[in-house]
Amino acid sequence: MEGVLCMEAAYPPPGGGVQNPIPGGGGRIVRQLEFTTRRSVAGGYRVSMNLHTARSSVRLLPLALLLCSLPQPAIGDGTDPEPPVESTTARALPASVALERAWPKVVTRRPVQLVSRPDRSDVLYVLEQFGRIRTVDGSDLASSESELVLEITDRVNARSNEEGLLAMSFHPDFERNNEVYIYYTAIRPRRAVLSRFSMDEARERFLPESEQVILEVPEPYWNHNGGDIAFGPDGMLYLSIGDGGAANDPHDYGQNLESLLGKVIRIDVSGSDGELAYRIPPDNPFVGREGARGEIWAYGLRNVWRMSFDPDTGDLWAGDVGQNKWEEIDLIVKGGNYGWNRREGSHPFRPRRLFRNQPVESDGGDVEGMIDPVAEYDHRQGLSVTGGFVYRGTEFPALDGVYLYADYAFGTIWGIRKEGDSVTEPVVLAKKPGSLISSFGRSNDGSLFVTSFERDEQGPGALWKVVVPGS
Numbered sequence: 001m002e003g004v005l006c007m008e009a010a011y012p013p014p015g016g017g018v019q020n021p022i023p024g025g026g027g028r029i030v031r032q033l034e035f036t037t038r039r040s041v042a043g044g045y046r047v048s049m050n051l052h053t054a055r056s057s058v059r060l061l062p063l064a065l066l067l068c069s070l071p072q073p074a075i076g077d078g079t080d081p082e083p084p085v086e087s088t089t090a091r092a093l094p095a096s097v098a099l100e101r102a103w104p105k106v107v108t109r110r111p112v113q114l115v116s117r118p119d120r121s122d123v124l125y126v127l128e129q130f131g132r133i134r135t136v137d138g139s140d141l142a143s144s145e146s147e148l149v150l151e152i153t154d155r156v157n158a159r160s161n162e163e164g165l166l167a168m169s170f171h172p173d174f175e176r177n178n179e180v181y182i183y184y185t186a187i188r189p190r191r192a193v194l195s196r197f198s199m200d201e202a203r204e205r206f207l208p209e210s211e212q213v214i215l216e217v218p219e220p221y222w223n224h225n226g227g228d229i230a231f232g233p234d235g236m237l238y239l240s241i242g243d244g245g246a247a248n249d250p251h252d253y254g255q256n257l258e259s260l261l262g263k264v265i266r267i268d269v270s271g272s273d274g275e276l277a278y279r280i281p282p283d284n285p286f287v288g289r290e291g292a293r294g295e296i297w298a299y300g301l302r303n304v305w306r307m308s309f310d311p312d313t314g315d316l317w318a319g320d321v322g323q324n325k326w327e328e329i330d331l332i333v334k335g336g337n338y339g340w341n342r343r344e345g346s347h348p349f350r351p352r353r354l355f356r357n358q359p360v361e362s363d364g365g366d367v368e369g370m371i372d373p374v375a376e377y378d379h380r381q382g383l384s385v386t387g388g389f390v391y392r393g394t395e396f397p398a399l400d401g402v403y404l405y406a407d408y409a410f411g412t413i414w415g416i417r418k419e420g421d422s423v424t425e426p427v428v429l430a431k432k433p434g435s436l437i438s439s440f441g442r443s444n445d446g447s448l449f450v451t452s453f454e455r456d457e458q459g460p461g462a463l464w465k466v467v468v469p470g471s
């Protein structure tokens, strides 16, 4: 599939020159381009990285294409990540976590999410990006049992790397209402779709014909479609939607409150309102403001590929994928402006033109009222952040309250913990180069899992359980 993704880029043939505009970044370009063969679904660095690594985007893209045909490189070229910073808080994080292969006999392709079901713990659902959902056995991690329970490849557009079936969430009251919400991209016209589905009478399979479209968002480009669905402790549906795509947010959607692109939205799916198949909660921050969409909960986001609520505190954690240099973790709050495209991480962002003759809209670095991330890392340490979950299980007490997140390209897993009003310094908990971590998942008992695109002798994708060694 990676090869198809590379071919999808309609760029000039190989042969262009390469320049390196990153100060002190000599020798780093090749590695970054090598990672174009390992592109994330989250918008980390295909177009964006190529753009930032050359003064003229066209000059680098050919090399990216060339590299798509090369063998997979070994990760690591001597430029090791920064050493982990010792946590100074009273509650130390575990020294490390490990990933144990789960359901090794289940064949899954491009798994983008592992989802638990509120009314049952003996089954979990794996989303495959092309438009399929299959089960794994929640009570036996060695089981080979897997059922295909939904196929919507007929309506899912997964032609490019960041498109496809992207997220699912059962309604918290699923046992009563039989509702599940699914987010995917479609084409003609290119758009993102949030839909409600139901299961059959036995609650074993999803019914493709039960689809009710809740919301459609026009998508100008193939990339940066977000997105994740999370029900809050308030029963509302939160959905992250990317900035639409290309690079630099060329239409300035992130800061535009008239657009749902580049946002986290919050809607009430328990009813409809006129032409809307949902209701806008009256306590949303921009309700009643002229020129603003009432659905918006937070804005200034580039591409929140994964987000989740801490079930104990109600905090909403998000991994926002960066463009040129910084990957970030945000705590999403009501009405918050997370800076894109004026800021990238906690730094000014000055976009270059994506297209000839296009004006650069951003003034760069305007920080008034913009919320910095609670954690960030630069592109020496990774290229595309995969947001995870706060661990609230009982099996590994040392992990309690730790938010885990990963870098898709480097396979590094970090942990941070919110302590009062502050967040601890990130600690590297694991390094699993080549694992291509696409998502974390959480089961009903709080166990955390990882989905990855790693291709090995056991199959084209892999599922893992996060464990603390020696526990």
Ligand SMILES: [Ca+2]
Residues within 6 Å of the ligand: 219, 220, 221, 222, 223, 224, 225, 242, 243, 244, 245
């Ligand atoms: Ca898009």
Ligand SMILES: [Ca+2]
Residues within 6 Å of the ligand: 300, 320, 328, 338, 339, 340, 343, 344, 345, 371, 372, 373
């Ligand atoms: Ca930001």
